[in-house]
Amino acid sequence: MKEFLEINQEVKEALANNKPVVALESTIIAHGMPYPKNAETALAVEQVIRENGATPATIAIMKGKCHVGLSADEIELLGKKKDVWKVSLRDLPYVISKKMYGATTVAATMRIASMAGIKIFVTGGIGGVHRGAETSMDISADLTEMENTSVAVVSAGVKSILDIGLTLEYLETKGIPVVTYGQDEFPGFYSGKSGFKSPLRLDTTQKIAAMLKTKWQLGLNGSVLIANPVPEEYEVPADEIEKDIQLALAAAKEKNISGKEVTPFLLKYIADHTQGESIETNIALIKHNAKLGAEVGVEYTKTAN
Secondary structure (H helix, E strand, C coil): CHHHEEECHHHHHHHHCCCCEEEECCHHHHHHCCCCHHHHHHHHHHHHHHHCCCEEEEEEEECCEEEECCCHHHHHHHHHCCCCEEECHHHHHHHHHCCCCEEECHHHHHHHHHHHCCCEEECCCECCEECCHHHHCCECHHHHHHHHCCCEEEECEECCCECHHHHHHHHHHCCCCEEEECCCECCECCCCCCCCECCEEECCHHHHHHHHHHHHHCCCCCCCEEECCCCHHHCCCHHHHHHHHHHHHHHHHHCCCCHHHHHHHHHHHHHHHCCCHHHHHHHHHHHHHHHHHHHHHHHHHHHHC
16 A cells, blocks of 8 residues: 555654544545635644644545645645546546546545544535435445445535435444434534434543444444534524525536536535535534544544553
């Protein structure tokens, strides 16, 4: 693996000294929002992680290597570059072998984080079972990766453009614990509410860290989904965002958008039709998740050392 892994010095030193490290995806930079907001957000999220006692490790593919930890210049480059591949697990060998630039999704970021020895990963929202999956069979590789890779995922829930109920059912089938931080209801990404009860609830980062340690000590491989509700002052009411989601889904169908292009199309459509409100919520929730992820990372490192 080492010939494909490039760990920057800050992350390397933290790992060598058993200090908490938190992985971050790069899709939010290249495909999540426009420049310069994408690069500014990525740097701000890294700063939140540092302020809360952990080392950030943003992950991306560059020139035939899986880069674990990016410089500010590299984040800026990803934010500006137009031909960055959206890399899920199936794309890794293609993009690496062709020495292309790639922004990693949840699945690819988890796998690379695991290769580097990082146990905590922060994202905005995970992929899942798409609406209409009973006919399209469109299920994100994020879920199968969570079944296999022992990296905890902190997110604001499942992206609300997806079928949250079916995604929770799928996670249960695969034996992936889903724990919501501080409330009984599973969050709905843009909103703290989804209408679905969370399978599990924990109210402190110490208890979350203890659960992670216990799971992996039991030999139960795979992830834990830690759902972190978006702060109330930033949320978009679930019924409001649902109207925009329905319009976005109809537009995607009309334009025959499919495969990995669906999610970026839907998110951009929603951002355009909410006067950027959804982007501001997205930025708030990723920072909020970064704080929780760093705190969990700090507590987990204490229990693991």
